Amino acid sequence: MIDLNFEKMGGLIPAIAQDDKTGAVLMLAFMNQAAWEATLETGLATYYSRTRDTLWVKGLTSGHIQRVKEIRVDCDNDTVLLKVEQVGGAACHTGYASCFYQRVEDGALVSVGEPVFDPKEVYKA
Numbered sequence: 001m002i003d004l005n006f007e008k009m010g011g012l013i014p015a016i017a018q019d020d021k022t023g024a025v026l027m028l029a030f031m032n033q034a035a036w037e038a039t040l041e042t043g044l045a046t047y048y049s050r051t052r053d054t055l056w057v058k059g060l061t062s063g064h065i066q067r068v069k070e071i072r073v074d075c076d077n078d079t080v081l082l083k084v085e086q087v088g089g090a091a092c093h094t095g096y097a098s099c100f101y102q103r104v105e106d107g108a109l110v111s112v113g114e115p116v117f118d119p120k121e122v123y124k125a
Contacts, residue, residue: 005078006033013078017045017058017091020069020083026091027099029058031080043068045082062122064088090116093123 006013011033017026029047031039035055038046045058045066059065066084073080092099095115102109 002073003077004033004036004073004080005076008078012048012050013080015045015047016079016081017066017084017086018081019086021085024098025100026066026084026086026097036080039068039071039082045084058091059087062088062090062093062117064090064117066091088116093119095119095122 004013009030012030013032013036015029015031015035017029018024019026030050031046032048032055035046035048038044038055038057042057045068047056047058048054049056057065065087066082067087068082068084070083071080072083086097090097092101094101095117096111096113097116101112103112104110
């Protein structure tokens, strides 16, 4: 049994997703106990949406799922690093490969790279 400390942040732990091949940091999200257990059970990155107050399997809507290849836990047992295969080439809901596609330059944010997909086409409401 893996005993993670979900108490420090009110039932949540940070979860960093990293591309298992390139090492690129794809995103940061949060997990509660149920998301952690679902991730272990299914092998698909499952997170807790603070905005929607529900679990979400990354990529279930877009098809850009994250297959978990390896999990690492930090020294305090309160943060996880998921090394994932990012299906479809994009982790960010804005269409970019990584959620960290903005770089600070001269006091402004500059987008780096090009989107992999058009979010208007993928997330039709």
